[in-house]
Amino acid sequence: MPSTTHHRLIAVIVLVPALAALALWAFTWPAARTAPRDLPLGVAGPPAATAQLEKRLEGHGGAFEIHRYADEAAARGAVEDRTVYGAVVVTPRGPELLTASAAGPAVAQFLQQAVARQASAEGAQVKTVDVVAAPAGDPRGAALGAAVLPLALAGIAAGAVVTLLGLRGVRAVIALLGAAALVGVVAAGIAHSRLGVLTGDWWAEAAALGLSALAVSGAVAGLAALLGTAGIGIAGAVVMFLGNPFSGAATAPEMLPEPAGAIGQWLPPGAGATLLRSVSYFDGAAATGPALTLAWWAALGLGAVLLGGSLRARKAGGAPTADRRELATVG
Incomplete structure (x- = not known):
């Protein structure tokens, strides 16, 4: 058996349990240590x-x-x-x-x-x-907490699809913006119009949901544009193993062990859940912080997409020139 095959076999045997352990720790540690802190x-x-x-x-x-x-x-x-x-x-x-x-x-x-x-x-x-009661359609807050994972998955899928389809630069940005807008509209239609678990302004909720998806998809596509397809795995792992369990959507950031609650609010799932609560139940109160967090993620991600596309274009344009110079030297 070739040595390369041995290395791949060992990598699978070691990495799969390591990922399982990381996922188990990330999801069970906050749940097992839930208690109020400040x-x-x-x-x-x-x-x-x-x-x-x-x-x-x-x-x-x-x-x-x-x-x-x-x-x-x-x-x-x-x-x-x-x-x-x-x-x-x-x-x-x-x-x-x-x-x-x-x-x-x-x-x-x-x-x-x-x-x-x-x-x-x-x-x-x-x-x-x-004073501000939970909606009759979601008295325990379970639906809003459950919405974090689908939004994260939608963002990861959009970023991965844009990357794997070979979209670059402006086209990739347009695709990500369009996908996020549709995610927001569809999610608001289900959560607000169909299930009644959101009770605020419909378009504000759709914007919050779409911005949450864009923050994730932009991060995934942007990191992939700079690092290659490995960027999909890195960004996806951060969102899934840290962003989702540290979001505090099911309870509150202050109910999570430190520093999980603080970290979660700097990542798209946590900021998205906080923003959605504000616009849906509190008329936008305290929405500025999480909205800015999501906007920064989206802006940095889309900027990385444009930068990666520009670097690829320069590299592709420079290769023929180098080849012509080499031929001229030989001639």
């Missing part, structure tokens, strides 16, 4: 009462990042603006918890349990108000 939580009410409440919340071992508000109206506005995931308001009638299940049903449930447990220990009952 979760933004508001506190509102009289200073004397809130001081005691803050002290008790700080006893949760860094679970919460406390934001102070003068009254219930200010705390409610912070929840609606996505500054905090919830707020505890101290009132003469007892504590009141403001939540936003649309920002993450798992987070809202955790806040209810944590605040209710603390209140019951003091002999009080907590009134819970869901």
